[in-house]
Every structure is written in structure tokens, then in C-alpha cells.
Amino acid sequence: xxxxxxxxxxxxxxxxxxxxxxxxxxxxxxxxxxxxxxxxxxxxxxxxxxxxxxxxxxxxxxxxxxxxxxxxxxxxxxxxxxxxxxxxxxxxxxxxxxxxxxxxxxxxxxxxxxxxxxxxxxxxxxxxxxxxxxxxxxxxxxxxxxxxxxxxxxxxxxxxxx
Numbered sequence: 001x002x003x004x005x006x007x008x009x010x011x012x013x014x015x016x017x018x019x020x021x022x023x024x025x026x027x028x029x030x031x032x033x034x035x036x037x038x039x040x041x042x043x044x045x046x047x048x049x050x051x052x053x054x055x056x057x058x059x060x061x062x063x064x065x066x067x068x069x070x071x072x073x074x075x076x077x078x079x080x081x082x083x084x085x086x087x088x089x090x091x092x093x094x095x096x097x098x099x100x101x102x103x104x105x106x107x108x109x110x111x112x113x114x115x116x117x118x119x120x121x122x123x124x125x126x127x128x129x130x131x132x133x134x135x136x137x138x139x140x141x142x143x144x145x146x147x148x149x150x151x152x153x154x155x156x157x158x159x160x161x162x
Contacts, residue, residue, distance in 0.1 A: 050095065057082040058096050061089070065105050069112060070131045075101060105131075110145045113138070117154045126150065 034042070061082040065073065078101055079089035093101045109130040116126040124135055127150075132138035142150050 050092065054092050055096060057084065058089075058093055061093070061101075062097075062104070065101070065108060069105075069108060070129055072131065072133065073105065078105075106141060107145065110142055113142060113150070114146070114153065117150055118157045120154070120158070123150045123154070 061078050064081045065078060075086045075090070079086040082089050082092075084092065090100055093104070097104060099107075109132065113126050113130045116129055117123070121129070123139075127133075127135050127138040130138070132141070139150055142148075142153070146153060148156065
């Protein structure tokens with residue numbers, strides 16, 4: 001009688017379990033039964049996966065925003081450059097970049113405004129240059145984003161340059 005060691009498996013046993021696993025996998029694939037892991041993986045894919053063309057369209061609209069920074073740009077117009085409705089576009093943009101198109105455009109304008117203020121341009125000139133048509137609106141947005149009013153920011157950067 002052959003001796004049995006608990007550490008050594010019989011090759012017939014491992015072949016049987018392999019066949020059982022293959023059969024189980026094949027059965028689940030044909031019947032549509034999924035394991036908990038497969039269900040969770042499907043949820044993740046549905047939540048986070050976006051088709052490649054969405055990325056292309058959103059990048060296209062993003063470059064449009066960068067080019068037309070000084071113009072008054074409506075969300076409808078930005079979304080149309082991505083060939084989407086404004087509601088769908090806002091959802092997709094936020095999933096890709098983590099902020100809404102309006103927030104992104106605001107940040108872009110504020111950053112451009114910072115550059116222009118560092119160059120010493122007049123605040124009202126900077127306001128219109130970056131696409132704001134109201135000086136108080138620009139000043140409020142600038143202060144909210146940077147913590148400084150445009151004048152304070154300009155003075156701070158003038159003293160740093162000297």
C-alpha cells in the first residue's frame with residue numbers, strides 16, 4: 001500500500017480539481033452567473049470607463065477654451081465643439097478632469113490674469129483681456145481663487161521683482 005503524505009497531492013486529484021474549475025468557469029460563462037468579484041469588477045468598469053472618443057472630444061473642447069479665453073464663451077458653445085449636449089458634456093468633462101468646465105475656464109482665466117498682472121498691465125485691461133466683462137466680477141473671482149485682490153497681487157509681485 002502506498003504511503004500518503006499530507007504535503008504531496010496525488011496528480012489525479014489536481015487534474016480532477018482543474019477539470020472541475022474549467023467546467024465551473026465554462027458553466028458560469030454560458031449561464032451568465034457571475035462571482036462576487038466579477039460583479040464588483042463590472043461595476044468599476046461601468047463607473048470609470050469612458051470610450052476613447054470622449055477623451056478626444058473633451059481635449060478638443062479644452063483647447064477651444066484655451067484659444068478663445070478672452071471671448072465670452074457659453075457652455076452650449078463649448079459643448080458643441082465636443083459634439084455633446086451641455087449636460088452630457090459637463091458630466092464627461094468632470095469625470096475626465098475632476099472639475100466642471102466653468103471651474104476649469106475660471107482657473108484658466110485667473111492664471112492668465114496672474115501672468116498679465118505680473119507684467120504690469122492695468123487691472124481693467126487684464127480683466128477684459130482674460131474674458132471678464134465686469135471689473136467687480138473679475139476682482140471677486142481673482143480674490144476667491146488667489147486670496148489677494150488683483151491690486152494686492154500686482155503689488156506683491158512688483159516688490160518680488162525689484
